[in-house]
Amino acid sequence: MKQHRLAFVGVGGIADVHYLSVRSMPERAQLVAVCDSRLEAVQRRAKEWQVPGYTSFEKLLDEVEVDAVCLFLPHHLHAEFVEISAQHGKAVFLEKPIAGTLEHAQEIVEVVARYGMTLLVGNNGLFHPASERTVEFVRRGWLGRPLSGRGISAGWVTFSSWDFRLKKHDTGGGCWIDAGGHLVYLLREALGEADYVTGITANLSRREMEGEDHGLAVIRYKSGAVAELLVSYAQKFPGYRYAWPRNNTQKLEIYGDRGAIQYAALPEPCVKYFSELPEAMPEDWQGWLVYRPPEPFTAETTTVSSQQGLSTYEFGLNETRPRVGFVFQDVRLHGPRGQPKRMEITVRARATMPRRCSRRQQPARHQAIFTSSRP
Numbered sequence: 107m108k109q110h111r112l113a114f115v116g117v118g119g120i121a122d123v124h125y126l127s128v129r130s131m132p133e134r135a136q137l138v139a140v141c142d143s144r145l146e147a148v149q150r151r152a153k154e155w156q157v158p159g160y161t162s163f164e165k166l167l168d169e170v171e172v173d174a175v176c177l178f179l180p181h182h183l184h185a186e187f188v189e190i191s192a193q194h195g196k197a198v199f200l201e202k203p204i205a206g207t208l209e210h211a212q213e214i215v216e217v218v219a220r221y222g223m224t225l226l227v228g229n230n231g232l233f234h235p236a237s238e239r240t241v242e243f244v245r246r247g248w249l250g251r252p253l254s255g256r257g258i259s260a261g262w263v264t265f266s267s268w269d270f271r272l273k274k275h276d277t278g279g280g281c282w283i284d285a286g287g288h289l290v291y292l293l294r295e296a297l298g299e300a301d302y303v304t305g306i307t308a309n310l311s312r313r314e315m316e317g318e319d320h321g322l323a324v325i326r327y328k329s330g331a332v333a334e335l336l337v338s339y340a341q342k343f344p345g346y347r348y349a350w351p352r353n354n355t356q357k358l359e360i361y362g363d364r365g366a367i368q369y370a371a372l373p374e375p376c377v378k379y380f381s382e383l384p385e386a387m388p389e390d391w392q393g394w395l396v397y398r399p400p401e402p403f404t405a406e407t408t409t410v411s412s413q414q415g416l417s418t419y420e421f422g423l424n425e426t427r428p429r430v431g432f433v434f435q436d437v438r439l440h441g442p443r444g445q446p447k448r449m450e451i452t453v454r455a456r457a458t459m460p461r462r463c464s465r466r467q468q469p470a471r472h473q474a475i476f477t478s479s480r481p
């Protein structure tokens with residue numbers, strides 16, 4: 107198996123998580139260079155991670171032999187950096203969301219098609235064992251016919267003075283574009299495509315943010331199921347002053363005509379489920395069945411989902427120019443000033459694995475077998 111040479115572009119918060127992922131699979135991936143426009147940050151990381159550091163992405167690409175670049179950048183830079191990567195023949199792992207605007211997202215789709223490049227958007231929630239089981243439960247029909255869903259991603263996000271999330275232009279909005287996507291793509295995996303979406307955004311207390319600190323969406327799926335999603339960066343609860351993930355809640359509930367599943371990713375991953383169908387629950391079982399993923403989802407350890415996501419991506423690179431998968435999802439809120447906003451969810455392509463993958467080779471999320479476990 108080839109060891110792939112990766113460069114990190116952007117060495118802010120999420121780069122630390124991915125660094126742990128890369129470190130955990132040394133036979134398959136190696137970090138060979140880092141780039142950041144903040145000189146002090148790139149020097150610190152280069153020294154700590156023992157790799158050359160650059161403030162110019164193009165200089166890095168000219169000087170270092172790299173198989174793939176991992177873009178951990180503010181959203182307004184995604185399209186530009188994907189295009190530069192494509193021009194240099196590099197594969198891309200792009201942190202979510204695909205972009206901050208629909209136009210940029212479409213540019214990325216076009217670049218990927220034009221260059222035939224390998225690109226994966228890091229929708230890491232898809233790879234977490236807890237969400238894999240949630241989706242699997244629904245897809246196996248153990249809820250019966252899905253009727254409704256509810257998602258919440260809320261908490262208190264602490265911003266550095268230079269945080270791009272403060273600027274509407276750099277983020278593409280506010281909390282919704284930054285955090286709402288996780289709920290949207292997870293529900294889409296479980297319930298299919300949406301056919302009607304509406305929503306409201308508001309900035310109620312985080313005046314330091316130019317964009318919204320609350321985003322609320324109501325979705326109807328083609329199947330007829332309905333869902334409500336709430337994203338907030340202004341919720342206070344015990345522990346909100348702590349660092350991520352204790353300052354955050356991420357939950358999803360799906361109800362069907364034969365059962366229910368409640369999934370929490372943060373702060374403690376846990377899946378609770380109930381079904382009337384005998385194949386899903388032990389016959390005499392009363393109450394919820396509970397599944398707890400093997401590893402905690404903490405800031406100190408590698409997150410399971412990032413590790414799985416990156417290794418799925420890396421797995422794809424081992425194929426000869428595969429279509430590793432292109433998980434595309436974009437959510438936009440727009441409307442005249444002062445008017446209710448309309449929300450559009452656009453899906454351009456779905457993740458696909460190369461057809462010739464044997465089942466054994468396929469990444470964990472395609473193998474997921476749902477097994478019930480008692481609490």
Ligand SMILES: NC(=O)c1ccc[n+]([C@@H]2O[C@H](COP(=O)([O-])OP(=O)(O)OC[C@H]3O[C@@H](n4cnc5c(N)ncnc54)[C@H](O)[C@@H]3O)[C@@H](O)[C@H]2O)c1
Pocket residue numbers: 115116117118119120121141142143144147177178179180181183201202203228230269270284
């Ligand atoms: N999957 C997840 O759960 C998750 C979590 C956090 C962040 N993210 C995503 O990761 C990306 C980065 O987020 P973050 O939290 O690490 O942000 P961050 O602000 O901590 O880091 C971004 C880095 O990019 C650097 N940068 C800015 N302009 C640059 C340029 N022109 N050239 C090179 N470097 C430049 C900044 O100096 C900073 O170090 C975003 O797309 C975000 O949505 C995903």
